[in-house]
Amino acid sequence: MFGGRLRAQSELAWPVSLRLLLLAVLAVVAVIGAVRLGAVSLSTAAVLDAIRGRGDDATITIVRELRLPRALQAALAGAALAVSGATFQALLRNPLAEPYILGVSSGAAVGAVSTVVTGWAVRFVWALPTAAFVGAVLSMLLVFRIAFSVGRALDTRVLLLAGVVVSAFLVAITWLMLTFADTDAVRSAIFWMMGSHANASWRSVGILLTCLLPALAILFALARPLNLLAIGETTAAYLGASVERTKLVAFATATLLTAASVSVSGTIGFVGLVVPHAIRLIWGGDNRALLPCSALAGATFLVAADTVSRSLAGANELPIGIVTALVGVPCFVWLLRRPTAGFAS
C-alpha cells in the first residue's frame, strides 16, 4: 500500500496494511468499550438491542443519544488532533509542535467565551461552536498575515513566533472578558476551555466527519512532499516538491481540522503532541504511514480517555485533559526509554 523510501529504524516492523488493520481493530474495540461503560455498565447484547431500539427507554436514550455520539465524536476529534499534530511536527520540524501551536485554541476560546459572556451560548445551541470555529479561523488568518508580512516566503520560524504572540494576545482578551463576567459565565467558560465531549450530538459528529474526511484526504496526499520537507526546505525543492504550496495547503488544512475539533469539544491537550510521537517511536517517521496510523491511534486514545473520564468518578466527570495527561505521559515515557526507540544514539 505504501512503499518505503524513507524507512526509519523499524525496517523489520509490520507491513503498513497490517499496522492499520491492528489500529482499526483497536479503535473499534475502544468505541464498543465506550458505549458499554459509564455510570451504568451495559452488556454488548444490551447495547446492540438499544441501537436497534429495543429495551427500556432510558437505556436506548443512554446508548443512542449519549454514549454513541460521544464515542464517535471523541474518535473523530482524536483522529483530527493526531493527524494535525503530526502535520505540524513535519512542517515545523519541531518535536514540540502540536495542533494548538499557531493560536487556534486561543482564537476559538475568544469566540466561545464571547458567546458565553453575552448569553448567546445559552440562547442558541449553535452559537458557541460557530463562534469558536470563526475565532479559530480568524486567529489563523491573523497569524499567517503577520508571518507573510515579514518575508517573501513563509518562514516557519516567523510563523511559530507569530503563533505564540497572537496566542498570548488572545488569551489576554479571553481573561479580560472573564474578569468582567459573572460567575456563571466563568464556570461555563472554564469548563469549555478544559475540553469535554459531554455535548456530543449526532449533529456535531456529522459536522466533524464532514470536515475530517476531505482534510484527511488532502493531508494523506501531501505525505510524500511532507517527507521531503522533513529533510529541509532547500533539499525538498531540489527533489521536486513545490515547497511553498505544500506548506500553505498543509498548514491551512491542519489548522482548519484543529478548529473543527476545538469548536465541538474545546481544547484537549496532549493527544496531538504525543500520539504522532508514539507512532513515530514504534514504526518510524514516514508520513505516508505515520498520518493514517496517527489518525487511528489518536481516535483510540481519545475514546479510551473519554471513557475513563466519565466512568472513573461515579456521577462526576473528570476533565478529559487530566486523563490524557495522567495516562498518556507514563506510556510515552516508557516508549521513549525503550532501547529500540532510537533517541539514545
Place this chain on the structure above:
Amino acid sequence: MPSRSRALLCALSLLLIACGGPGARTTADTVRVATEAATAGPIDLTDDLGATIHLTRPAKRIVSLIPSATESLIAIGAAPLLVGRTRYDTASAIASIPSVGGGIDPSLEAIVQLEPDLVVGWGTDARAGLRARLASAGIPMFSLATEDTSDIFRGIRNLGRLTGRDSAAGDVARSIRATLDSVRQSVAGKPTPRVMYVVFADPPMTAGPRTFIGQLIGLAGGKSIFDDVSANWPNVAMEEIVRRDPDLLIVPVGEFKQNTLERFRGLAGWRSLRAVRDRRVVAVSADLLSRPSPSIAQSAKVLRDAIHPDLVSAAPGAR
C-alpha cells in the same frame, strides 16, 4: 444581575465543601424567640466560623458582603444601618448606598473608607485573610455560613442581635415559619412528583438534599431525584439524569430570558427526558430562588406552585 447571586452562592458552597468546614456549622437548630429588649450595651456573639465578635454597642454602620444577609437586614428593619453593599444587590431600598465590589473580592479600601463598625461576610476560609485585614483596621467581621434553612434562621437571629433588633428578627422568623407551615400543609396527602432542580444545564449541576433548595423542594411537596447525594451542589452525569428520569424539571432562570423549554428540547440527553417531552419544565426566578434569606418563604410558594400547579390559586398562602 439575577443569576449572579446564585453563582456566588454556588461558589461559596463549593468553597465550603472544599474546606470541609467543621466549624462552619453551629448546633442551634431551633430559633428561640428573642425576648431580649433592644440592648444598647456591649454584644459578644459567636459567628458561623466559631469566632467571637465583640461590639461595644449595636452596630450602626454595616457593610454587608452577602446579598442574602443584606435582605435579612432589610427584613428586620436595619436598612438604615447599611452603609455599603455588593454590586450583586438588587433591592431598591439600598440602591443608593455605595457598592464595595464583589462579595468574595470586595475592595478593602472602599470598605475602610465607609468607616463601618461591622462587616458581614462570607464564612469561607478564604475570608480569613479579609477578616485579619479588617481587624487590623479595627473593623470586626461577622461571618455567615448558610446552606440549609436552619442556617438561615440562625443568621436572621444573629443579625438581630448585632443590630439590637432581636424582637424584629424574631417576628421575621415567625412569619417565615408560618408561611413554610402553610405551604407544607397545602401539599399534605398529595402525590410527590419526582423533581430535578437544574442549577446548571451544561454541565449538569443540581442542589443536594442538605441545601435550603433541597429542603424547600421536599417541603413544597416534591421529591428530588438526587436526594441521595452527599455534596451540596453536585455535578451529575447526564446518564444518571436519564436513568432517574424526573417527572419535572425546575430551572432557575437568570438575566438571559431564554425560552427554557425550547433550550432543553435542543440539548442532547435533556431532550429525551420524559419531563421535557411532556413539556413539564418550569422556569423560576434565579434571583429569588438563589437567596438563602427571608425570601425562602416566597421561594417555597414558587416551588409549590411549580410542583403542584393545581394549587396555584386554590391553596391558602398562594398569594
